[in-house]
Amino acid sequence: MPADHSLESRVRAHLAGLRSDDLLRTMRSPIGVDLSSNDYLKLAVHPKVVAAFAAGLAGGGAGSTGSRLLRGERSVFTAVERRFAEFKGTERSLFFSSGYLANLAVLTTLPDPGDVIFSDSLNHASLIDGVRLARATRVVFPHNDVAALARLIADTPCTGHRFVVVESLFSMDGDEAPLVEYARLCRESGALLLVDEAHAVGIYGANGTGLIEAHGVSADVLLSTNPAGKALGVGGAFVAGPAWAIEYLVQRARPFVFSTAAPPAMAHALLASLDVITDEPASRQRLQANARRLRSRLRAAGLGVADSASQIIPVHIGANDAAMALASTLQLEGFDVRAIRPPTVPVGTARLRVSVNVGINLSMVDEFAALLVAAMKEAGLCSAASS
Numbered sequence: 001m002p003a004d005h006s007l008e009s010r011v012r013a014h015l016a017g018l019r020s021d022d023l024l025r026t027m028r029s030p031i032g033v034d035l036s037s038n039d040y041l042k043l044a045v046h047p048k049v050v051a052a053f054a055a056g057l058a059g060g061g062a063g064s065t066g067s068r069l070l071r072g073e074r075s076v077f078t079a080v081e082r083r084f085a086e087f088k089g090t091e092r093s094l095f096f097s098s099g100y101l102a103n104l105a106v107l108t109t110l111p112d113p114g115d116v117i118f119s120d121s122l123n124h125a126s127l128i129d130g131v132r133l134a135r136a137t138r139v140v141f142p143h144n145d146v147a148a149l150a151r152l153i154a155d156t157p158c159t160g161h162r163f164v165v166v167e168s169l170f171s172m173d174g175d176e177a178p179l180v181e182y183a184r185l186c187r188e189s190g191a192l193l194l195v196d197e198a199h200a201v202g203i204y205g206a207n208g209t210g211l212i213e214a215h216g217v218s219a220d221v222l223l224s225t226n227p228a229g230k231a232l233g234v235g236g237a238f239v240a241g242p243a244w245a246i247e248y249l250v251q252r253a254r255p256f257v258f259s260t261a262a263p264p265a266m267a268h269a270l271l272a273s274l275d276v277i278t279d280e281p282a283s284r285q286r287l288q289a290n291a292r293r294l295r296s297r298l299r300a301a302g303l304g305v306a307d308s309a310s311q312i313i314p315v316h317i318g319a320n321d322a323a324m325a326l327a328s329t330l331q332l333e334g335f336d337v338r339a340i341r342p343p344t345v346p347v348g349t350a351r352l353r354v355s356v357n358v359g360i361n362l363s364m365v366d367e368f369a370a371l372l373v374a375a376m377k378e379a380g381l382c383s384a385a386s387s
């Protein structure tokens with residue numbers, strides 16, 4: 001029989017490989033207590049945000065009908081961009097229809113040939129893809145390693161500008177970038193700092209604008225990307241920075257120019273989200289209290305959970321099948337926890353990515369911590385754990 005070289009058989013072989021490596025993904029609707037979403041402040045269901053979205057829909061229709069540079073423009077986009085820039089303390093901001101596109105836009109528009117982009121090894125896929133598509137030289141540096149980055153900056157030939165690209169709070173590890181050290185290094189070396197605040201905007205800093213604010217490095221960051229589908233509860237993303245850079249993105253960023261603008265109702269809802277974040281700072285404190293409680297319960301039980309303030313708490317398992325089985329056990333107990341496997345995280349580092357939010361209280365946190373520890377002991381995953 002002749003060998004089957006069809007595309008279908010090749011794709012079926014790839015799918016079979018994913019299945020045998022326990023890497024096949026399934027789409028599963030939320031059920032049970034949310035311990036896996038990015039809706040940290042529960043703004044996706046906040047009455048003021050939902051009402052603003054509904055009013056925006058009723059007043060402006062479901063879709064924008066075109067690119068912002070054609071018939072897709074609405075005054076509410078400009079209003080929310082002005083409001084976000086004020087919130088973030090920058091000259092201007094620009095709204096994109098997703099964080100993924102915003103990162104592609106920044107990285108494919110600003111760097112030119114001759115420039116060098118230095119990118120953290122654990123950066124999000126949208127930053128990795130942006131760097132891959134960029135016309136500059138790419139250098140990946142070890143996660144959060146400022147000394148290694150300094151050496152690479154010194155050793156890598158560059159005839160143009162140097163860009164350093166990091167997340168402020170890493171999405172799968174929940175650890176912070178050393179922003180103060182990066183700011184100093186960038187000042188000394190003349191490199192330009194680009195920061196993705198996906199999991200920090202809305203949560204950190206006195207005004208809730210993110211870790212750039214919390215660490216006092218606003219003046220050292222050229223541009224920040226601020227996805228608005230996480231703590232802000234809606235979707236889309238703001239790139240914030242100086243007017244000249246934002247104007248250049250409007251003119252040249254392909255994900256902005258050649259894509260239908262987001263539904264205008266999203267901008268209405270985001271105006272409400274920003275009001276809620278400003279008016280309800282206690283919500284951020286409740287989030288941090290939940291995060292502290294879960295971390296301290298898991299640490300007390302002997303789990304290797306880092307002692308940080310972040311709302312993202314990875315529980316490292318290692319093997320894909322063990323991480324999946326543990327997630328299923330917890331789901332059956334009513335807690336919606338998801339396993340994260342390669343390629344989202346490096347091979348051999350499958351984990352549960354537990355993320356807390358303000359929709360749960362401390363006694364639910366305690367109940368979950370006890371269940372998780374018991375399930376890990378049962379599965380032989382934490383011999384050190386005591387109940």
Ligand SMILES: Cc1ncc(COP(=O)(O)O)c(C=O)c1O
Nearest residue numbers: 098099100124126171198227229
């Ligand atoms: C660090 C980081 N940047 C960017 C994105 C992309 O944002 P969006 O989901 O709005 O496309 C994500 C989302 O998962 C993220 O975690």
